[in-house]
Amino acid sequence: GAVVSQHPSRVICKSGTSVKIECRSLDFQATTMFWYRQFPKQSLMLMATSNEGSKATYEQGVEKDKFLINHASLTLSTLTVTSAHPEDSSFYICSATQYKRSQETQYFGPGTRLLVL
Amino acid sequence: QKEVEQNSGPLSVPEGAIASLNCTYSDRGSQSFFWYRQYSGKSPELIMFIYSNGDKEDGRFTAQLNKASQYVSLLIRDSQPSDSATYLCAVSRRGAGSYQLTFGKGTKLSVIP
Numbered sequence: 659g660a661v662v663s664q665h666p667s668r669v670i671c672k673s674g675t676s677v678k679i680e681c682r683s684l685d686f687q688a689t690t691m692f693w694y695r696q697f698p699k700q701s702l703m704l705m706a707t708s709n710e711g712s713k714a715t716y717e718q719g720v721e722k723d724k725f726l727i728n729h730a731s732l733t734l735s736t737l738t739v740t741s742a743h744p745e746d747s748s749f750y751i752c753s754a755t756q757y758k759r760s761q762e763t764q765y766f767g768p769g770t771r772l773l774v775l
Numbered sequence: 776q777k778e779v780e781q782n783s784g785p786l787s788v789p790e791g792a793i794a795s796l797n798c799t800y801s802d803r804g805s806q807s808f809f810w811y812r813q814y815s816g817k818s819p820e821l822i823m824f825i826y827s828n829g830d831k832e833d834g835r836f837t838a839q840l841n842k843a844s845q846y847v848s849l850l851i852r853d854s855q856p857s858d859s860a861t862y863l864c865a866v867s868r869r870g871a872g873s874y875q876l877t878f879g880k881g882t883k884l885s886v887i888p
Contacts, residue, residue: 660821692876701863701878701880701881702863702878761807761824762807764809765821766811766820766821768817769818
């Protein structure tokens with residue numbers, strides 16, 4: 659159990675276009691999902707917390723108008739990188755929180771590798 | 776500021792040996808502790824979690840927690856080359872609306888055949 663999927667796994671786009679990444683919890687409901695970004699050989703950086711039915715909470719320095727997050731259901735959150743530029747090229751990873759017996763555990767999706775040309 | 780500290784390594788151990796990975800945290804309010812494994816180019820994979828002081832064993836893995844010392848560790852027995860990866864320590868406070876994980880920078884483990 660506790661499987662999280664992401665789609666697409668890899669995307670190449672032209673500068674100025676928008677890219678949507680989906681994150682789904684397949685076998686559990688996730689009130690809270692998180693979006694991370696990871697550059698090569700660096701640690702995970704939390705971008706935002708996505709809560710079902712409410713606005714996302716962004717970390718300091720993350721532009722909310724550039725990284726649009728929608729958490730429309732208990733199993734789906736989407737991240738849209740708007741007007742992507744080469745510096746947005748990175749590994750984007752989502753995680754979903756499972757609550758079981760009053761304990762919470764984050765499970766990660768497989769990640770989406772974005773390359774902006 | 777909440778911090779999680781790990782030795783970046785690389786930590787090299789011979790195949791079959793015990794690998795010991797350490798982590799300290801600054802937030803005394805932390806209540807949940809996690810170890811994730813991340814292979815190069817892949818996303819983190821949950822290895823173990825621990826909430827109470829003491830040891831927790833799962834197969835070749837043992838997590839140890841000492842809240843008084845703000846210290847959590849992961850032991851890997853009978854290390855295999857396939858265990859070579861970066862191990863991320865993560866902590867969180869348990870509380871309504873606050874389930875964010877604070878990650879360490881990770882320790883790179885290399886198991887030498």
